[in-house]
Amino acid sequence: MQTIQYIIKRVILALVSLFAIVTMTFFLMNLMPGDPFMSEKASEESRAILIAKYGLDQPVYVQYGRYLKNLAKGDMGTSYVLQKGRDVSQIITESFQTSMKLGIRALILAVIVGIILGCVSGLNKDKLPDSIIRIVTSIGISMPGYVIASILMLVLAVRLGILPVSFNRPGGAVMPIIVLATYPTCYLARLTRASILEVMNQDYLRTERAKGMSELVVVFVHALKNSLIPVITYLGPLTASILTGGFVAESVFNVPGLGRYFVSSISSRDYTMIMGITIFYSALIVFMNLLCDILYKIVDPRIKFD
């Protein structure tokens, strides 16, 4: 009962924050110089006709009111520029499927490899494996995605020729997945390491040893479960960002995913697309955070919903 109440409360709060995001994005977007039809090689007159057709000549607050009204009906409008005339919601659904396919695989990779690396590192503190993992993860965290993407392309595709550059060829998803997974893997490894180190000194592990439990039980049942609590907190936003697609990975590898559309919608001032993707992205983050908080509660009985 308490849980249901909590979820309802969180959903209402989420709607409020989504409303704030919609409002802010809408007005900020309209502050950008230019309009969706700037790059059209059309005459001034035909541009004016297009602007009038989409109602962009009206005051911003009128446009805002109209957008909200349509949004309430579930209508996000049609794309102005990128896929002229197609429903924004349809484009999002389609491109999100591509992003999600990549994202889920990257997420699984990051969680498994990251946690394993973190454990190996934490359990071998200051020994060789720990030092190597710490150096590698530091590099992985500080290197920007486009650098990793370029190096991978150069080495794996151009020099060695074992993977295709194009996303559409077989095996084309490998490099984008690696690029998507690099940062979260390294971050998770460091987070898990720090968390394991803290947990390994806890009294309850000594109790477990004093009970005669094997080191395997002490580490993999008690220490690991306790040290994954901070990791779970990070999983919410991570899942959302990875599922919507790395802007960089998708742009570099030309993946027709949501991330790439987000970037290009801004540069081409495709107003309805910017709004649609922003709303979708925010809703996903809010939802994933809620999911994580519930998961958090399941793992840690000390957490209370209030």
Place this chain on the structure above:
Amino acid sequence: MEEQLNVMLEVKNLAVSFYNKSGEIQAVRDVSYQLKKGEVLGIVGESGSGKSVSSHCILRLIPDNGKVRSGEILFEGKDILKMSQKEMQNLRGNRISMIFQDPMTALDPLFTVEYQLNESLKKHTGMGSAERKKRMVELLELVGINQPERRLKQYPHELSGGMRQRVMIAIALSCSPNLLIADEPTTALDVTIQAQIIDLLKELKEKLGMAIIFITHDLGVVSDICDRIIVMYAGKIVEEGTSREIFYQHRHPYTQGLLESVPDIGKDQNERLKPIKGNPPDMSSVKPGCAFAPRCREAMRICVREEPPLMELSEGHCAACWGLLGAVEK
């Protein structure tokens, strides 16, 4: 001969050091004692006296940077320090079990009482799950927890400090150990709860007949539970005797000081508590002579030059103090 047979645990010349960046810290220096079946031994001393470390060694639970430098710990004739990891795991929680100082942190917060109790029963006994469940309920009743079925389902954070320590005791007793090591089991508890836990331990000792090593810094706590008491200072035993001897016929100035610093409700209200002046010595640089000499009211010249041996004053009553030389020779 019979005396020998009765000895359950024998610690011989135990020395333990910790190593850190600044060097070696000698936590335990040449400690020897015996424990008979069913006996309650108190080990008393200030923080850093080596009382906890020496007893954690019995279960080989000292931190990674600690090392047993020499000595033997014979449990029923077998040297614990030479046992394999597997033998050790079969001993821990089964034949010898331990309860710790802070019950607030000694239980894993993410598992129910039932899970944590069940773990050791499953490991050490051949009981089936229904039998284990019955045993768990019995154990919680034994340590004075009411509504045991409900408590089993609860998590540590849902229990009070005293209750958690009772759960810890239940876990420790689950496999009917021959020896229970209680490492300051009441230090982190309220005074009223302290008394309850001590009473519980006394009652359990009567009922179950196990031997107990009771570690504390508070002489007041051990007075009526212990048969014998060892007083430790700076990693060494400074006095050893029966409870009676330690309380009424103590000979070491440090024991005297400890007893004087125990508050007593019967004392004159205007009388002030007498603390032992000074601080315990820095164990990273052990100086020659008696470690207590710099704080001792009765220190003589020999005390700072040479370390006093443990001298037997009467059977079973020993103390390490140069001031007793005359008394021993007589």
